[in-house]
Amino acid sequence: MSLDGWNTLLVLGGIRSGKSEFAESLVADAPTVRYLATAADAGDDPEWAARLAAHRARRPATWSTEETAADPRRLADVIATARPEETLLVDDLGGWVTVLLDPAHQPADDTATVDELAAAVRSCAARLVLVSPEVGLSLVPTTPLGRAFTDALGAVNRAVADACDTVVLVVAGQPCRLKPAVVHPASADATPAAAAPSTAATTVPAQAGPTDESPVTAGGPPLPGSPPVSTPQVPARPTSGADGTGWTAPTMALPVAATDLVIQPGMDLPMPDEYAGPQAVDRLAGLDLPGTGLGALEQVISFAAATQGTPTPAPWRSVRVLLVHGDHAGGVAAGSTAGESARRAEQARAGQGVLARLAAESGASLQVVDAPAAAPVEHGPALDAAQVDSALRYGWRLAEEAAEAGVQLLVLAACGAGTEATAAAVLAATAGAEPPAVLARVVTAGGQLDDGAWMTRCAAVRDALHRTRRSSRDAVDVLAELGGGDLAVATGILLGATARRLPVLLDGPVGVAAALISRDLAGQARHWCLLADDGGHPAVRLAADVLGLDPLTQLRLDLGEGANALTVLPLLRSALALAAALPARPEGDDSEEKGDEPGPVEEPEPDFHEPEPEGPGPTTTAPATEAAETSAARAG
Structure with a gap:
């Protein structure tokens, strides 16, 4: 339960x-x-x-x-x-x-x-x-x-x-x-939970470009329609984009009806296949692999097998990067350059910058998602309840659209002022962490440490936690009081991806903070997440430990959230392709049956000799009773 x-x-x-x-x-x-x-x-x-x-x-x-x-x-x-x-x-x-x-x-x-x-x-x-x-x-x-x-x-x-x-x-x-009442949004003919009686459920279609359709909210302004999906191109040479061939991820027929979807704690979403992962690892032991095999990449094989539901998982061909852009006002953004996050988001839209270039190298499509800006959390809630509900639905719908478009893997990226401090606040509220211990140092554009900005961020998080000390730690309340729009959209993406059995590659504080919150809404969500790298970030390391996610690499790149994931994506694909293509080891090729490979030589155990006593003392190791009997015999 x-x-x-x-x-x-x-x-x-x-x-x-x-x-x-x-x-x-x-x-x-x-x-x-x-x-x-x-x-x-x-x-x-x-x-x-x-x-x-x-x-x-x-x-x-x-x-x-x-x-x-x-x-x-x-x-x-x-x-x-x-x-x-x-x-x-x-x-x-x-x-x-x-x-x-x-x-x-x-x-x-x-x-x-x-x-x-x-x-x-x-x-x-x-x-x-x-x-x-x-x-x-x-x-x-x-x-x-x-x-x-x-x-x-x-x-x-x-x-x-x-x-x-x-x-x-x-x-x-x-x-x-x-x-609360148990929610079962896992049937093909039902929506997650009805907020009000409805005669029909409306499926939100997948969108490949701008749309006027937007989620309906209760009293809050609607978020914009789904942003366009672009496929960045590598300059000076052609690239192989996502061709849609190969494995197609199994999905659930779980339509998102804008007026019916209720995201609340206790949602009953699907789990990965519990048998396919171990079976895939056992299968690796029988492949014609030299040495000791794939090492840490066995984790990738097991994860892909469980999420695809087969012991022979295929590489992810169709990949979509969701770059969530949302700024946070107040002290949590101390030290951030004004307008920098917006410039990064525009770069990605134009197919430029680090993230777009890495996406192009991987043949992944890129979608930039604008989230509502968050108010200063030290003075009041980051968002109101209606905005949180709208953002959660919006993220869910983006994941659904990706699944309908045949996407097999989502990469969750983020950019925004104040995201690291906000993630630290969420981690402190949900996992009991001390904010200064999980808040990374602030580095200026010139590469210098800005301790004043770091202390301002710590103070803002401290004040926000003090302001909400008597507030509920319910997931939705945490998003409203501390999280903000980017975290709410990212949480909706993870929940929607879980509902559609779509795996997600995480990388960075926004992704792991959203995973912590989504865990409290649906405990199954974290099992569909794979952590590419913790980036040396203290908040990511602690959140990964709480979630039970082991980072695949330790690259320590600092190129923005999502860059680590796209950097390791070709490696993950290579491991999956190798595991799927290699034949089984020939029969009779076990090391025990090979005569030309000598086994370990057993060394004889050394004989034990009782050391000679030094100085006066007993000259025998026999028990005292035996010694007494011997003396008596001599006297007789």
């Missing part, structure tokens, strides 16, 4: 349903967890003491335990003051209600206390999991105290469930999601 994208989560379940174990599994990958134990002391009840001991035994040593039974109001205070990088586990609300109803804490304004708890959960900046018994399915208790407990716990569960962004019910060890 995929539960990516949550920030506050309520786990309900009956007695011995497995709710606590499930809740603990959700935070098992957190480096540290604050475990908030609400139950009162066991007293002289040995069975209750055994239950508490079993819970304690399951907790890892890195978790810290805090007791709240002495003061029920303290639970809300701890949740409200938790930091964004923390992870909290509350087990459970039944114990909290028991203490709240205890005569020792009366008279108490129980309603106000429950409201305080719900408000704390709603504003919690940390990742929070709460466990609570579900008593609404049981019989009505026959005692006044029992009825008071079930009524109070039912009210608490309703208030906390309304405050949480995800609710799961565990029945007989099986988790069932109650909130």
